[in-house]
Amino acid sequence: MKQELTPAHTFQYIDEILAQQSIHLLLLNPQKTLSTSFAELENLITEQNTDIQLLINLQETLESIVRTQLQNFPENIFWDFDFLVSSMIRQALAADEGAIPFLKVFGEKMVTLIEMFGTKTEIRFRYVHDFIYGFEWARWVQKEPQNRAHIEPFSLVFLDYLLAKGKELLQRISHGQVTSYKLQRISGK
Known part of the structure; x- marks a missing residue:
């Protein structure tokens, strides 16, 4: 008997959560005007993988990340x-x-990161992309390119680094040792 996703476990449910919040789904890609819907992402995933348990857990993980991001x-x-x-x-x-x-x-790591860097803590980054869309990862890789070039921005190793960095930043804030976060010039640019 083939198991199916329930309405609460479809990726479209995440689209509905975002729609309820009246989110304008902008993205970094200049070739598109709106981000890919979660329903579209589900379709792309199921072309390659139909493991129902994987899909349910993936949907639940994404829903948790999106809800935490919204908050x-x-x-x-x-x-x-x-x-x-x-x-x-x-x-x-x-x-x-x-x-x-x-x-x-x-x-769990993504939810903790989002909560740690979000507007409800002393860090108070305004946007997710302030810490999650690659800038910090690129700086981290540049410090040891031979060892880190193969590590993805969403690898558990890098998420652990961000968690440690966040704890360090919170500690510095609590001790009044705050310096502004400066963008460093990448060599050759």
Whole structure:
């Protein structure tokens, strides 16, 4: 008997959550005007993988991330999830501990990061892309390119680095040692 996704476990449910919040789904890609819907992402995923447990857990993880993002970044501008989703699936399918345990750990780390850097803490980044869309990852890779060039921006290793960085930043804030976060010039530009 083929198991099907229930209405609460379809990716379209995440689109409905965003629609209820009247989110304008902008994205960084200048070739498109709106981000890929979660329903479209689900269609792309199911072309390659139809494991119902994987799909349910992926949907639940994404829903948790989106809900946390809405709560902690209410003014967020960009809603690109294409790369995050493809990275999650790729890593989950390759995980030694299995896809479902990987998704649970990944989701917990992402939720913690979003809560840590969001508007409800002392850090108060206004937008998710202030810390999650690659700038910090690029700086981190540049420090040890031979060892880190193969590590993805959404790898558990890098998420752990961001969690440590966030704790350090919160500690510095609590001790009044705040300096503004400066964008460094990347060599050659």
